[in-house]
Amino acid sequence: MSRKRRNFTAKFKSDFVLELFKGETNLNTLAAENSIQPNLLHNWKKEFLNKASVVFDDSREENIREKLEDERKEKMAYAKKVGQLTMQVDWLKKKSAELLGPDYESKFSPKPFED
Numbered sequence: 001m002s003r004k005r006r007n008f009t010a011k012f013k014s015d016f017v018l019e020l021f022k023g024e025t026n027l028n029t030l031a032a033e034n035s036i037q038p039n040l041l042h043n044w045k046k047e048f049l050n051k052a053s054v055v056f057d058d059s060r061e062e063n064i065r066e067k068l069e070d071e072r073k074e075k076m077a078y079a080k081k082v083g084q085l086t087m088q089v090d091w092l093k094k095k096s097a098e099l100l101g102p103d104y105e106s107k108f109s110p111k112p113f114e115d
Contacts, residue, residue: 016041017048 016034020027020041027045031038054060096104 013044014048017045020045 016030016036019025019030025033027041028038030036031041100107
């Protein structure tokens with residue numbers, strides 16, 4: 001029978017890595033106490049150290065702000081386009097009703113496919 005794969009949260013992982021840095025317990029002991037493979041803990045520690053510089057990176061906030069601003073502009077452009085298309089559809093419906101009568105939609109109902 002296969003074991004169910006466990007997923008660990010970022011908080012859970014960082015708590016264990018910080019516990020390793022305290023130096024009160026070694027990696028193997030901490031892994032055994034919590035039923036985690038020592039290699040997994042070692043990989044978390046390695047990843048933590050590799051990405052530690054991101055915490056002090058100021059450009060990260062600027063990138064997020066730029067992305068949010070771009071998304072806001074894109075959303076506004078889409079809203080403007082939807083409004084424009086809605087006005088066009090409403091105008092076309094009004095003109096169609098004036099020219100062809102109120103039941104104009106029934107004249108253009110789709111026909112079934114013939115073989």
